[in-house]
Amino acid sequence: MRRVTKITAAGIASAVLALSATACGSSSQSDASSSGSSSGGLKVGIAYDVGGRGDHSFNDSAAAGIDKAKKGLGVTQVKELTAKTADTDADRETRLEQLADAGYNPVIGVGYSYATAMTAAAKKYPNVTFGIVDSVVPGKNVDSIQFTEEQSSYLAGVAAALKTKTNKIGFIGGVDIPLIKKFQAGFDQGVTDTNPKAKVTAQYLSHGSDLSGFADPAKGKEAAQGMLDSGNDVIYSAAGSSGNGAIEAVAGKTGTWAIGVDSDQYQDASLAKYKNSILTSALKNVDVSVYDLISSVKGGTPLTGTQTYSLAKGGVGLSYSGGFIDDIKTQLDAATKKIVNGDIKVKTTVS
C-alpha cells in the first residue's frame, strides 16, 4: 500500500513539474519592440550594485548623478533597484528588463557585475539606451562608462606617503578583482614614487565571485583595526560601504588617517562623526557620467560606445574637503600635471 502511494506521489510531482514546464500564461515582458518609446517626461531606471543608495561610496556617487538630473534636467520619474549579494546573472537581467519593459529609458546598471546581464537585455530592448558603469558591453544602444581609478589612487598614494609618520600604509580592497587591483596598483605606485621607504600592506575582504566585501562595514572595521594595531597610520579603502567600517576604526585612533573612495566621504552626513580623520577621498565621479548619459538621452542623441572618464577630463580626482591636504597641494598638483601630460604612466595591475 505504502509503496503504491509513494509511487503515485512521485508521479504527481513529476506531472506537476511537467505541467508547469509548459510555461502557460502570459509573459511579464511585453513585446520588446513596442516599449522604450514612451513620450512625455524622461523616466530613468537605475539598478545599483550591492549596498545600493546609502552606501556613502560607489552607489551613492551614482545616486548623486540621479539627484542632479532631477534638479538640472527636470527628471521626475526615477525607479531605483538594488542588487542582492546572492544574485545570479538571471536576477540582474530580470532587474534591467523590468526597468526597460516599464518604459524607463535610459536604464543604468551600476557596477561591472551587470555586464553579462546587460549584454542580453540590450539585445532584447534595442530602443532603450543602457548605461553600464565600470565595464564594457557591446551593443549600439549601450554607453560603457569607465574610469581611470588608478590615476586618482596614485594621487591618494602621494598624499598617504607625505602624511605617514610610521612609513606603514594600508590598503583595503573590497573584492580581489582586477577592477579593485587597479586602485591598489595606482596607490602602490603613488606611495613608492613619493616615499620609497614607505610600505603598503594590502588586504582584500572577499574573493572572486563572493561580492560581500563591498557591503560589509564590520569586515572593513576589523581589517582596518588589524592594520592599525600593526602600526599603519594611513589606510585607503576601496571597498564600497565596507570602507565606512574602516573609517570608523581609524577615527578611533588619534594621529591616523583614512582615505575615502568614490564619493567625497568628508561631506557624508552619516560619517560626520569621523570626518576629521578623513584625509581625502579618491573621487570617482560616477555622478558626472550618469548625468551625462541622462542628459544625452534627453537631448535626443544618446551617448554610446566607451566613455573614459580620466583625470584629465575631471572624471577622477582627489577631494580637498577639510583642508587636511592643502599643505601638500603643490606636490599633488605636480603629480596631477605629470599624469595628465603623460610623464607618469600609472600601472593598472599589481606587480
Next chain:
Amino acid sequence: MKKIDKERLLLAIAAPVLAIVVSFVVTALVLVATGKQPFDAFNIMFQYGIKSDSQVYILDKATTYYIAGLAVAIGFRMNLFNIGVDGQYRMGAFFAAAVGGAVTLPSFLQIPLIILVAMLVGGMWAGIAGVLKTTRGVSEVIATIMLNAIATSVIGYLLQPGRLGHLDAAQTQVSTEPLPASGHLFNFNMGELNGDVYGFIVIAVLLGVAYWFVLNRTRFGFDLRAVGQSESAAEASGVSVKRMVITSMLISGAMAGLIGMPTLLNDAHQFGTEFPAGVGFVGISVALLGRNNPVGVALAALLWAFLERTSTQLEFENYDKEIVGVMQGVIVLSVVIAYEVVRRYGIKRQQQKVGEELAAQAKNKQEVTA
C-alpha cells in the same frame, strides 16, 4: 492499515502547511507595522509569480535548490549536519568548470566528464569532514563550516589571471576558461520572451528518484536510516557506523558537487559571478521544509524560487524587498517549531489511541468474564 497511512500523511503535511501559514501571518504583521497593505503585496507576488517568464525562472532556480536540498537531506537522514554543502558545491563547480574549459571532447564524453569531476571534488571535500569525524571525533558541523571558508580561499587563489582565471574583454571580471560548445547541455526553449528551462531539470528529477530508491529500497538506505535513528542500535545490528559516516558524507558531497551543474552546463558555461555563496544554506532550509522527502524537497525548492523571483517585483512596486527575506526566515523557524508541535501531537494521539484500545479490550474481557 489504510486509515493509519492517511493520518500519517495528514500529520506529515500539517507541519509545513502550518509553517507557511504562520510565516504569511507574521509577514503580514510586519507589512502592517511598516504601514503597507499586506494583501496587495501578496497579490503582487502571486500575479508576478505565475507569469510565464517567472515560471521559467522559478523552475531553473528550483533545479539548483532541489539538488542542494537533496545533498543536505542525505546527511539529515543519518543525523549528519552537513553545513559544508555550500563549499562543496563551489569547489565542485569550480574544478568542473576548470577541467571542462581545458579539454575539448565530443559532447557525450565532455558533459559526463564535467559532471564526474564536480561529483568527485564535492565528495572529496565533504570526505575530509567525514574522515575527521571518524578518526578524530571532530564534529562535522565545525569541520564542514570551516571547509566552506577554506573553499572560498582556495577558489580565490586559483581564480586569478595566470592561474585558472581568465579575464573578460572589459578587464573587470575573472572567470574560468569558457566551456567549449560540446560542454553545453540542451535547454528547453520556451520562446524569446520567456527564456530557457535548463535541460538539467531532467537529471534533477532522476536524482530525486534515485535518492528515494537508494534510501527506501536498498540495504544501504536502510543502514543509513538505522544509523540516523540510533547509532548504538545500528552498531549492535552489525552496521559499521564509521563506514556509514564516511560513505554518506561522500555521497552528500558528490550530490553537492552537482548543485552548480545546471548553471554551468546550461547557462553560464564558465565559473564566475554566477555561483553565489549561500546556495548550500538555501539547501538546508529547503531540506528542512521538505522533510527530507524527495517530493517535499521539490515543493520547497519551488516555493523558495518563487519567493526569490517575486522579491524583485516587490521592490519594483516600492515595497521593501527584505520582506521576502523575513518570510523565508520565518518559514524556517516555524518549520522547526511546527514539526515538533505536530510530532508531539502525533505521539499524544497515538498514546490516546493505544489507551482507548487497551481500555476497550479490558472492557471486553470484563464483559466476557462477567
